Amino acid sequence: MIKPSVLMLAISSIFLSACNDSAAVTAAPETTKVKNLILMIGDGMGPQQVGLLEEYAQRAPHSIYNEKGNKTALSIFADAGVMGLSLNAPYGSNGSLVVDSACSATQLATGVAAGSEMIGLDNQGNIVETILERAKAQGKATGLVSDTRITHATPAAFAAHQPHRSFEAKIAEQLIESGNVDVMLSGGARVFLPADIKTNQASRDQMAALGMPTSVYKKSKRKDQRNLLLEAKNQHGYNLAFNKDQLAAAQGTTLLGLFANSGMADGIAYTACKQDNSCTQPSLRDMTMKALDILSKDEDGFFLMIEGGQIDWAGHVNDAGWMLHELIKFDEAVAAVYDWVKDRDDTLVIITADHETGSFGFSYSRNNLPASQHLTGNGMQGKEYKPNFNFGELSQLDKLYAQSGTFYAMMDQVSADWNFNNTTGQQWADAINTYSAFKVTPEQAAQIGLREENEYHVDGHKYLSAKEFPKVNDFKEFYVYGDEIHANLIGRALGASQNIVWGTGTHTATPVPVYAFGPKNIIQQFSTMQHHVELSQKMADALL
Template structure:
């Protein structure tokens, strides 16, 4: 007698069989991945490059300029980031904090450095506030050499997250102390001198040692410390060689090196492109020095390189400076690519902490295109309905001669703010895109600060520049005039900006190295996962 089994029983059996098959496939996949890892070359060196604020759209700006601008300095060739991506593996990563939607640089860098979810504005801590060892510290523990390079300040959020452990990123004096006293970083190259010299610091009349170098550099230290701690002297006593300009960096011989090349941030991308800062090493110069020094260690090294001012240009909605910052960072990527390609002992990871500004090119109803007669359509004319953006815009962005911040500073002089006429003259002097009187009046208009918080570093002003939309997202009140310059020029640039802060946009992950190891970075990740993957590579 034929007994019919219930449909649910057959379904359960099929599910069970499918589950066994899936488990078998998964197990085989894991075994294959493990086999690939076991058979892959030993990784000695990890180079992590972080474009602060560099979302996919910022990478797109660079590549559009490189390959399509009529007068591109790349002459139609791909950017170094694109070359690295094409040689290696490309993925995406989400970067949100442990318990919020939008990340800041400190939290994001901490998650990359530790592989542990962190809280907003924390440095080297988990969300509960506990100290977590970073990949740089673990590399040092394995006998590898370590390095941090940034074009902002050494004590700024991103480099700090790899070598310090503090409750808030603003504690830059304490960050400087931890970096020097721990001795965990062998090569430190950046700005931020003001956090390493004691209050009321003055060079002696006849300086010796590192102070002779400081005097020769022509830097005038202006301390931000509230105590008498001289961290330069402490670093020197711990065996660090100190450098304060490009020539001193080039002449450095030690495998322990502290280079501080500006009181605060180093030169921006516009000034770098126009060759106005020859006394400072470029981001590429610092990166090359770091690699050549760190690679002397037979056990290998960990190096983090930050292009930090991409973020600042995004905060200011300054598209011309943004392009120059991307080029500056790309030159450093190129230096790493030239050193690393073809090596089977090195992994290079290029990513970002987040996107800044909600930047993008967009088509519009302004300046509509004229009709065009095409050869094969004699009875019709070609006339797109909208302005999709001329490629010449890319050249005009590159032609910007000063950042919006420097334009504003020059226009106002010693006054609180410039006159409309002075602002028009200054903007139009340094930008290929012009403003008019109506634009200037809108840039200079003010309103009551609806988000006033007494004593708040950013929101502590009772009045601020008038933002007509998304005002809650323009929190850096003293920088609002720069945002408004960007807004005034945006339609001429075919550019939109959605914020003066960060967005949650997933960022690119571009990885070059042995295929068996680099392919794990393909797909969509989180920064916590990326941090864990890098630490596994370190131990591989």
């Protein structure tokens, strides 16, 4: 007979052995580093904008997502990874309440507090090494992709250092001369071209020989005769691409693709050319896939920033239809990234925004009250169903998608040279009704063309030097971009029928969403409320 004490000792030994075996199995070190980092920035994409995309995808009667199970790529990333929020204002006790794209991108790129409108500098004006530059120093490949301009605030902040975001010609020089960015795909050729490109036939012939379309080299924003495209090719070894086909055919490990003189095609124009297969510019998805193809060949890994920048542009002019198309265009690129990364364990994907633009939202109103309905539910007690207010029909979402031109296109129809003095409500109504599924009367549109003295006039200011501004009746201080404000007034004229309100023509301090996908023990830290400075530090810790 075995004594109880001996039996207990044997049982204890078995359990301890099992625990030790289990510990041996689970003791593998946790993943703390990734080989690759993909940062996707929806410029101006606050939670309200994400809500617009998700409402359209999931509930629009004729949503283009119907064949995809009503799932956006953003929601697929949310399901597969984690979500958090990020504050984005200029950081610290000496900061401000609201951020611009340059400051926000700089904070995301450097992990330190930055000043408003600075590029790659801290809030004291010191040059700070960016996450892209640090990745390059460690032997990783690097890339920047945007549908705006490659010298625009967001991409510039990752690879240039300037006291103000407007110094785009200098930013272009830094991008080329530094050698820090292997792949650059965007618009913005105008600051790479010599000042006399419009009149110097020899320069134009050089560009044509490179395969650059006239629409891309039509004008320059430089004040000198430097041709940075030729320098990029001949002195720095960049392959060049200027249209969709050239991008697809491009080879090698370095690539500069400039597909527009300024910003690339807007989301509505892209939707139209995609439908009839007439696109000559690559899409944001096309550029993303090409960048991934090139950068992933580097055995040391890569850093890639991808920006859907025109979400912000649509928000600035309060154009919800355009904004929806930009969100869809960005989501296409997100889908391409998910397809590339979904089966990998060596890559961290962060999707966020630099800030929210426009203070956008759906809202209920006293306009167009709903009719009474007879419901058969057993709780109605013979009463008619009649809400007190108009809460917005889901068909509004389809009508937003049906918009066939941006508010800028409407302005072009009213006046090709944007001289809006003495324009009529009929002219504005005709233009709106040409492009929008929401219709307005001349009386409703009459306010759009009104102008008044600019009471905030500042001599020499880029925008406020204008003696006259479009007339805004409320919150006028937050509409700052001169004649473009006529576009915001189109948004006001359409707002009641769209069930949409806007609070500003600039940015808000709304916390923005953060989607994180990758090794689980790395991404958990992003599922919190954080600041962009902290978000940057977490990304750098994972990659470098």
